[in-house]
Amino acid sequence: AQKITQTQPGMFVQEKEAVTLDCTYDTSDPSYGLFWYKQPSSGEMIFLIYQGSYDQQNATEGRYSLNFQKARKSANLVISASQLGDSAMYFCAMREGGGYGQNFVFGPGTRLSVLP
Amino acid sequence: NAGVTQTPKFQVLKTGQSMTLQCAQDMNHEYMSWYRQDPGMGLRLIHYSVGAGITDQGEVPNGYNVSRSTTEDFPLRLLSAAPSQTSVYFCASSIGGFGYNEQFFGPGTRLTVL
Numbered sequence: 626a627q628k629i630t631q632t633q634p635g636m637f638v639q640e641k642e643a644v645t646l647d648c649t650y651d652t653s654d655p656s657y658g659l660f661w662y663k664q665p666s667s668g669e670m671i672f673l674i675y676q677g678s679y680d681q682q683n684a685t686e687g688r689y690s691l692n693f694q695k696a697r698k699s700a701n702l703v704i705s706a707s708q709l710g711d712s713a714m715y716f717c718a719m720r721e722g723g724g725y726g727q728n729f730v731f732g733p734g735t736r737l738s739v740l741p
Numbered sequence: 742n743a744g745v746t747q748t749p750k751f752q753v754l755k756t757g758q759s760m761t762l763q764c765a766q767d768m769n770h771e772y773m774s775w776y777r778q779d780p781g782m783g784l785r786l787i788h789y790s791v792g793a794g795i796t797d798q799g800e801v802p803n804g805y806n807v808s809r810s811t812t813e814d815f816p817l818r819l820l821s822a823a824p825s826q827t828s829v830y831f832c833a834s835s836i837g838g839f840g841y842n843e844q845f846f847g848p849g850t851r852l853t854v855l
Binding site: 629660669670672675716730731732733734 | 774776781782783784785786800829831833843844845846848849
């Protein structure tokens with residue numbers, strides 16, 4: 626079974642508008658972390674934001690925020706005021722467990738295109 | 742700090758050839774891992790290491806070997822290359838341990854097996 630699901634293969638958004646990229650996850654471990662990465666066309670992986678399973682508040686980093694709904698196992702990325710440079714692939718990832726040797730599992734990604 | 746470095750950036754192999762992808766980090770991270778990225782499939786974990794001398798298999802380990810003799814280096818060996826191993830390979834490192842631990846990625850190696 627897929628541990629990370631990203632149901633939107635591609636998304637379009639108008640410049641300066643907000644966009645939500647969906648991510649649902651599957652785990653029975655009470656301790657886990659959720660990450661979002663951006664991969665521009667140049668290929669590098671850029672860390673955006675992190676949410677721990679015990680964090681009480683939704684994570685925010687500048688224009689990025691994570692809408693964490695634990696009961697629904699959902700960790701959607703919200704980008705406010707989209708910019709042309711936001712056009713990229715976005716990956717949701719999960720790290721299970723609280724100790725060493727824990728693997729990251731990535732979703733298939735969502736390609737975001739920001740329109741001028 | 743150079744972060745996570747990978748060599749080579751590009752490589753073309755013939756079926757059956759062997760080669761080693763190099764990965765090094767200068768952040769004294771204990772946790773290092775190798776991923777492959779295929780179109781439409783995101784990143785899949787090949788092997789990982791939680792410290793020098795300790796390695797384990799990830800989701801797709803077949804056809805690959807790793808070793809970790811130092812904290813800094815984590816090479817990935819292709820024993821007998823196959824066209825199915827054509828992919829982009831990423832090495833990553835993190836501090837390990839509980840809680841927030843961002844993975845830092847190298848720039849990737851694009852491998853083509855003919």
